[in-house]
Amino acid sequence: MSPDHSTVLSENLKLIRQQFPALDRPAIFFDNPGGTQIAKHSLDRINKYLIECNANHEGAFATSIASDAVLDEAHRAMADFYNAPSAEEIVFGNNMTTLTLHISRSISREWNEGDEIVLTRLDHDANVTPWVLAAQDKGVKVNWVDFDVEDGTLKLDDLQKALERKPRLLAVGYASNSLGTINPIEKIIKMAHDAGTLVYIDAVQYAPHGPIDVQKLDCDFLVSSAYKFFGTHAGILYGKHDLLEKLFAYKVRPATNKLPGKFETGTQNHEGIAGVLGAIEYFEWVGREFGGEYIEGLSGEGYQGRRLELKKGMTAIRAYEFELGRALLSALEAVPGLRLYGLADVRRLDDRVATFSFRLKDMHPRLVAEKLAEEGIYVWDGNYYALNVSERLGVEDQGGMVRVGAAHYNTLEEVERLKEALIKISK
Structure with a gap:
């Protein structure tokens, strides 16, 4: 900029x-x-949900049908916000920490004793301890990547050396919640994929501040929390469809095996998810009202409809x-x-x-x-x-x-x- x-x-x-x-x-x-x-858009969505369609999932009656429609729209809206290929790749949960603790069990289920993973000392503990605990459970080695204490930037040379060991996973933040550093995440993901390593991105700190495009990044997983971007206390995980399909889900027996529901355990915070939809509608409003000058710069990216308005809005915010x-x-x-x-x-x-x-x-x-x-x-x-x-x-x-x-x-x-x-x- x-x-x-x-x-x-x-x-x-x-x-x-x-x-x-x-x-x-x-x-x-x-x-x-x-x-x-x-944002008021989020508050309005919460109130509207609780008054007009407060019901549990998949009922035969009007409020349940209306509730499911709101939740489906929230999944589509978050897919647009992340520029995910499909709403089936969007998983809601309590927050980023809970989602990461949950999905780490599924991902680590495929690890073997003697495998390795890579974590960074620049990350929030929610993208550290879940993986440390999983590694301890599976007998997996944790390799650490340090940051430069003088300027707060990740040491990419150290990361490259760690990736040469062909780790199973790299967990890394998009931006530091402590020092504000934005990691060169697209470059980091390519480095990891060249080593055959899955990448789990904590985007909680970055999400309020700039546009996210999981397809352009080519990340395997990315997660944020809506209360950090003007919405409700809810977490939202993106995962590549084939990975989510393949992963084992820790859930109760009557729960669906279809995506994304197989990872959305129990009754969700429906009004909170409605509030997330409202937050995305706020960003869309920002793009529509104030993002016109950024159309030319985004014209070659192929965004359309709400996805274009969201990228305009987040670019204006940035x-x-x-x-x-x-x-x-x-x-x-x-x-x-x-x-x-x-x-x-x-x-x-x-x-x-x-x-x-x-x-x-x-x-x-x-x-x-x-x-x-x-x-x-x-x-x-x-x-x-x-x-x-x-x-x-x-x-x-x-x-x-x-x-x-x-x-x-x-x-x-x-x-x-x-x-x-x-x-x-x-x-």
Whole structure:
């Protein structure tokens, strides 16, 4: 994204913010990496579902039939959001962590003692421990790929060496929820596939910030959680059709053997899934209203209908967040005694999302977060479940870091208020 790239979103922030009822209060939400505020489209879908079609699955009566129609549409909408070939490749669950713990049992069932897998120290623990536990159960070796502590980028040379051992699986994040680093995921997937390795992508941190295309990436599995992209507490897994068909599903006997239901155990959170549909409809609205200038750039990609609107919307969001990221980086660098972790080069903003972690002088991160909360600015402190990152940076025993993360409903004025508050706290 060029630094001088024009963005319609920045000129229409009032209209964008009106789509988020929670923003109508004297608070600044920079806690977005831990969960965004919900879009009105999502709230409306939840209410409509609970009032008009709240019923269990596959009944012969009207509300059940209507409920199934909503859930089917949600699967199609997520297939469009991921650009998956089929809605049958979309599996809903409680969240990314639960889905990963579940699917890891199915994937690891095919491992043999002495096999190897590859994990990274840059990942959220939800894309680490499920695989470590599975490896322990199956007698499989875990090989680790480190990241550069100076700039927070994954060491691709180390990854290449690990892949030369022909591991069964590589689990890797699209973007770091701690340092904001966007991994060169398309390149990484090709490296893994050249070694005959399956790839499981944690896209939770990236999904709110830019377009995803699982077909272009050629990933085997990709998962995100909708409460990180303006929807409900629900996780959504994509898996290649032939892989999902082949995998053994841990389920009860009456449950279907058809996709995707064979992996959607028990009664799902129907109103939550309806809310996910609403979040996708919000992105579609963003694309329709503000994504027109990106049509030319997307014209050669073959997207049509809702898929095109979604890619326009996410491209518009990415463009505006480039502005926010540049402003946040400048603001944090202006605070005396602040140490920023991860990429801090303004020329490399394309390689990160607008999520920044830092420490302020010798202050405990929780104290900084509490003082910001007193100013009406909401941020996270600690390790954010990216335990390997905080340990590797040597800050885990010191309370971790403070994390601020922008979403596209944040404003440049809010960034300025954050800077002023941090300067005040640092004195």
